[in-house]
Amino acid sequence: MQRIEFLNYPASGQLPGLLWGIRIDGTDLRTYTADATRDLWRQEREEESPAENELFLLHQHGGLALREVGDPVRHFLGDPAPEFADPSTGTTPVLGCSCGIWGCWPLLTVITTTPDTVTWSSFRQPFRKEWGELPMGPYTFDRAAYEAALANPVRLTEDPLEPDGETTP
Template sequence: MVNGIEFFHCPWDDHPAALVWGARVDGVDLRALTAWATRELWRPELAGQFEDQERESAELIWRQHGGLGVLDFTENPFLRTAGRTPLLGCPCGIWQCWPLMARVAVTPTTVTWSGLHYPEREEWGELPIGPFVFERTAYEASLSAPAVLAEDPLGPVPESLGCVP
């Protein structure tokens, strides 16, 4: 199965004049896919941490990532194939703080993201999302002309994300 990909730039919440990279896989923001994939992994770490446990846990998980700063890279980050490639960064603006990493494999016809994981949570292992296989021409076309959005498209935390009872 081939996945759809859309890259975009949107303002960084803390500095609206600064743009970050984002991605949608099959029409869904990668940050949303990651939130759903990690909510149960977060459960033991977040238990008892907040006054309004369910709401605050869901908010932290939903907003655990920002995009990748547009100026952070001298080359496009999504075409690196040596070692691990960052797909998402920390909302603080320093992507290395909480990166979502993946292996990126490029063939003449496809680009594949696999082995999505967090270096800071090696005990979580590979996340239960992906691999994602994209048609290379569509991938490169979206990279070369990312949509520029007026605001972050992630939106509010969905009620159904309820993470910690």
């Protein structure tokens, strides 16, 4: 089983409020997404330098705004508010767009729960249907540890992908 950490960190730039972030086994979910989409983006981003592409890949997604998610327990257990739900695919957004509008570029996943586990699988980018299911996951978590991490998110002073992002006590 994997280990999950839920994070709360300030939005960058002009965006107000805090965001939900996620680490799986100590790695930011955006890093896994960058790895899963690197080859898919290569055709669309031929003009960019390797350094620009890596920066783009890591920051193609941002966290979900706390004020938007509402009830994080329901959301991250696969029962999101209607504005987040996609009944046709059974998916839930776990990352939003780095612009601050979650629906602009979400990362969607199917969240399946049992009494003992929570599993994230079938990651998709809804605006690139031709990409299909992204090559990441499934990630399975112990449900008790998952719910404990969700109830006590790690508080950060900056985006964890920024060079100076630090945990606050």
